[in-house]
Amino acid sequence: MSYHCRVLVPVPFHYPPGAGARVGAGAGSPFPSASRALRLPRPRASVEKREQVAAMEEQGGQAALGWAARDDSGVLSPYSFSRRVPKDDDVTIKVLYCGICHTDLHVIKNDWRNAMYPVVPGHEIVGVVTGVGGGVTRFKAGDTVGVGYFVGSCRSCDSCGKGDDNYCAGIVLTSNGVDHAHGGAPTRGGFSDVLVASEHYVVRVPDGLALDRTAPLLCAGVTVYSPMMRHGLNEPGKHLGVVGLGGLGHVAVKFGKAFGMKVTVISTSASKRQEAIENLGADEFLISRDEDQMKAATGTMDGIIDTVSAWHPITPLLALLKPLGQMVVVGAPSKPLELPAYAIVPGGKGVAGNNVGSVRDCQAMLEFAGKHGIGAEVEVIKMDYVNTAMERLEKNDVRYRFVIDVAGSLGSAA
The missing domain is CATH 3.40.50.720 (NAD(P)-binding Rossmann-like Domain)
Structure with a gap:
């Protein structure tokens, strides 16, 4: 036996x-x-349909500037696009810092054969609120906030009901995800100057935390x-x-x-x-x-x-x-x-x-980090260094997380 x-x-x-x-x-x-993270997009619409949906969603949306990969070379370069028009429960965020996760490297190189180019990576995002929808109750302009690995879930399944939205089968990834609530448009992440997200997936950053060192906490x-x-x-x-x-x-x-x-x-x-x-x-x-x-x-x-x-x-x-x-x-x-x-x-x-953490977990983690002064050890870079950073990340040549000074590199349309 x-x-x-x-x-x-x-x-x-x-x-x-x-x-x-x-x-x-x-x-x-x-x-x-x-x-x-374990959860990845569910079956996706055709490229043509995604582009049509994205175009409709972006009509009248805010201009955004990011860096995107266009193919599996993974090379990132400037990319202009529009964020979707905010809904009543949406928060508009000026991105200040965004950490670089190993997942970003896998996605831009299409290692998992699920890249939806052009891909704007980034899911360790810290920024400041510049606008809120009429139904937003948790945030106001000027608040310092964070957005992590996902920006949507079904909010009706057993996992969501228990507060374990990170295990929802309908999870919407912050980058290279499928936005089910907006016709299946692909999501674009924090390697950009502005972000629009539902307040339900945004967390508050406690006062006193160094923002560049806080960004990696949203995932790692x-x-x-x-x-x-x-x-x-x-x-x-x-x-x-x-x-x-x-x-x-x-x-x-x-x-x-x-x-x-x-x-x-x-x-x-x-x-x-x-x-x-x-x-x-x-x-x-x-x-x-x-x-x-x-x-x-x-x-x-x-x-x-x-x-x-x-x-x-x-x-x-x-x-x-x-x-x-x-x-x-x-x-x-x-x-x-x-x-x-x-x-x-x-x-x-x-x-x-374990698959990242729920929004509730993320907020609790930030509160604990704020109380104890915990932040990641980071190397802060400008956006024009990002391709070199990706090469170094592939060689594990970083102590311990690259963080992009997005606002200091791109400014912001927000």
Whole structure:
């Protein structure tokens, strides 16, 4: 009788249509930063129909300037278009900053064969409200706000009813999504000077947060914060393992310490020890390729957040958990992860996935970040550097998130 099995688990992040993620194998190279979100557009209308719908929606809409990719070379260049005419519940936002997520790179290069060119990327958006519809009750002009991975959902399904709108089957992605409420027009993201979004998918940015460092929290931040809250990995004194020290991992370390937890960074790269402990405040650093270190840490952790997007073995990681411990996968390996039954059954351990976070989660996360002064470590760039930034991101050459100074690059029509 074999004790090995392959298990389907819900892994977060942005996967191509129909692609799932199986827990299992792989930890390739150093732990690169992960991408975000599992839900992708439902079947799309023809290109011709989308263009017709977009043209109708944009008649009388506000002029916008963004940078877009026109083909799978992924090269971005200036692109003029119009935002849709605002509805009663819409908020018009002048975009100040927009983070660059690994998902943006996948989309502009059509890695998942779902790009709707021209693609204006960006879903880690911070800006200021410049106008509100007559039915808007939560925001007013001058408010500092954020928009994350999605800008729409059905608002009637079981998930939406429970406040888990990030798991709605009708989710509308902020960029390269299908806007069901506007005839199936493609959505265009935050690599642009102005955005129009329903107030239901806009969050308030607390006073005192550095706006450039806040932008990545709208995706990377909520992706680690949400499962930590759901699985009780937010209790003082508990021991949290963070696998990978990239865009997601470094924020997970900050949240863990703010919760009062003991935090151990787990990485293949010994060169990240100083950064993890001295700069980010982790308590311990564990090299996953060192069998002696891994053996010594067996059964010591209450939970693990796995942020790695490259294939990697998870059985050694599960051995680090205490009985009934929980691993949450927030990375998106392209190959199935191998999960032997013996790695979880005897200790009653769990493996779960997480897909970004709900709007409610995102607001709570920002409030927590504001209280504790948490922000991402970023490299702020101008829009004309974005193609170089994408090349560097592909090589994992960033500490830890590129953020575009959109207003300082494009000004704003808002």
